[in-house]
Amino acid sequence: MSPRRCGALLAALAVLLPVTRTQPRTTPPASHPDPPQVLFKDLFVAVQSARIYGDDKAFPDAAAKAAPAAILAEYHAQRPESPEALRRFVASHFTLPSEASTVPSRPEHVSIVTHIDELWDPLTRRTATASAFSSLLPTPWPYVVPGGRFREMYYWDSYFTMLGLEESGRHDLIEDMVRDFAYLIDTYGHVPNGLRTYYLSRSQPPFFFAMVGLLSSDDPAASLARFLTQLRREHAFWMEGAQGLRPGTAHRRVVALADGSLLNRYWDDRDSPRDEAYRHDTELARISGRNPKQVYRDIRAAAESGWDFGSRWFADAHTRATIITTEIVPVDLNSLLFGLEEAIRVACQRTVDEPCVREFERRAHQRRAAMDRYLWDPAAGAYLDYHWTERIRVPRISAATLYPLFVKAASREQADSVAATIGRQLLEEGGIVTTTQNTGEQWDAPNGWAPLQWIAVSGLRQYAQGRLAETIACRWMVSVNRVYGETGKLVEKYDVMSAGRSGGGGEYPLQDGFGWTNGVMRRLMALYPAEAADSNSEQCPKTGRL
Secondary structure, eight states: OOHHHHHHHHHHHHHHSOOOOOOOOSSOOTTSOOOHHHHHHHHHHHHHHHTOSSSTTTTTTOEESSOHHHHHHHHHHHOOOSHHHHHHHHHHHEEOOOSSBOOOOOOTTOOHHHHHHHHTTTTEEOOSSOOTTOSBOOOSSOEEOOBBTBOSOBHHHHHHHHHHHHHTTOHHHHHHHHHHHHHHHHHHSSOOSBSBGGGTTOOOSOOHHHHHHTSOSSOHHHHHHHTHHHHHHHHHHHHTTOTTOOTTEEETTEEEOTTSOEEEOOOOSOOSOOGGGHHHHHHHHHHHOSOHHHHHHHHHHHHHHSOOSOGGGBTTSSOGGGBOGGGEEOHHHHHHHHHHHHHHHHHHHHTTOHHHHHHHHHHHHHHHHHHHHHTEETTTTEEOOEETTTTEEOOOOBGGGGHHHHTTOSOHHHHHHHHHHHHHHTEETTEEOSBSOOOSSTTSTTEEOHHHHHHHHHHHHTTTOHHHHHHHHHHHHHHHHHHHHHHSOOBSOEETTSTTEEOOOSSSOOOBSOHHHHHHHHHHHHHOGGGTTOOOGGGSOOOTTO
16 A cells, blocks of 8 residues: 555545544643642632732742641641631741832833833843742742733743833843743743742743844754753643654643654643632633533633633633643634744754754645634634634634744745635734634733734735735834823733723733833834834824724
8 A cells, every 4th residue: 555545545434544642641740839729738729719909920939938737737627717817827837929029110201111121120020039938939030020910021921021021122121031932941840830839731832042032133944052951841842742643632731643643732831720720710610511620721812822811722712611622723822823833943953953844844834724724714714723622613803813924934825815714814903913713811802902903013024025014014003002191001912892991801900000001012113113103093193994
């Protein structure tokens, strides 16, 4: 039998294989420090269940004043039960975090550029050491935090923050943050969601290769080669378990599709309520009527995606209780992994490692081919997420469809189709809307987010769609300028269907600061100076629906 016929036969047989949701180990490697939920056991459950703090993140971020075992023994001896007694016990045995980090108010008549440039230092943290019994993960170099309740560095946020640091001439901070991320990969085997022990069981969208690319615009290959060890180790983290995976099965973050192609999904190594959102998660599991451990896993996997939460992960497109994140092969993640594989190939070329070049050239080629087979929908003119357990594309458009353009995984024809589709379905008065679904979740309509605007603008510019890119950038700057003009604030998200309003939804109040908004706004203002001060979308280039 010819190799081609043999391959076709194997693919046909694979379709008949049952789809199974392989459940690997449910805890991270032993080298990872335990999160507060594990360390403080029933005390943690009691405190979080009693709702003695307005933010579920407060207690996990507290630093214990003694060893966890000693505090637990004291707790069991005293048995404080009322909320007030629990509050007194926690105050005696823990140092609670300070209130959400405040951002300096805008001085009157200060331009948005000056305000952003002056925010970098107040948002910079130095945590080379941490309390022995704190959940904070120390890193050697300074970093920029998003702001508000987010007191620590976060993974994917940081790339978009770096875009603004570059425009502000803060190359020192970009270098420091890249070295911090490399340190995290060396120490833990991956970049955690954020700098907390309770984030170690998951990562976030893998933008490390893009961060490294910012270090030298003249010779990005040299920077990639400098961090090749960490790039390859991050890739190994996302592909762990791929070897020998049967078609129709999954292991951790890898999915083997019906024809044997490998793509990836979001995941978390734990299947318990999130430390930082304990009440939300236990209540959702209760009302879902489903296996709580699977609900917790899917909630956590959505947190790894960065889109927590939105209709992309909901079986019914509307209700968080139907969350099925681990059943979805997402466009954005696989695009970024294609970008990572291409970055490793380039780095290996620079180091003259031909076997590595061939390996990652093959990996990138195979991933792009699988994305074309499973994620590209010609009828929709868009890349769609794939529901791998049901073997169907999810028929809902989201801004994630622009990620293949960002990493140059799309053909020119595909990019033109995506541009036409988002112009019809996602382009709004204030920029690109996240999805077409209005669920009340923060990663759905009417919200727009700075990172998605940059993915759109950057991706479209690479495919000669400059007019649409400029329109999106201009409308987004209108949104940011209006809110800034009225409030003096740069916020986490915006209502792009009513330019001039902050966004809503989510598990916590709207946050001010805000790292990635500052970064993307600063970069767009440099790219499009003629539109940088616009406060009316009618002034923007005409394209799409408006």
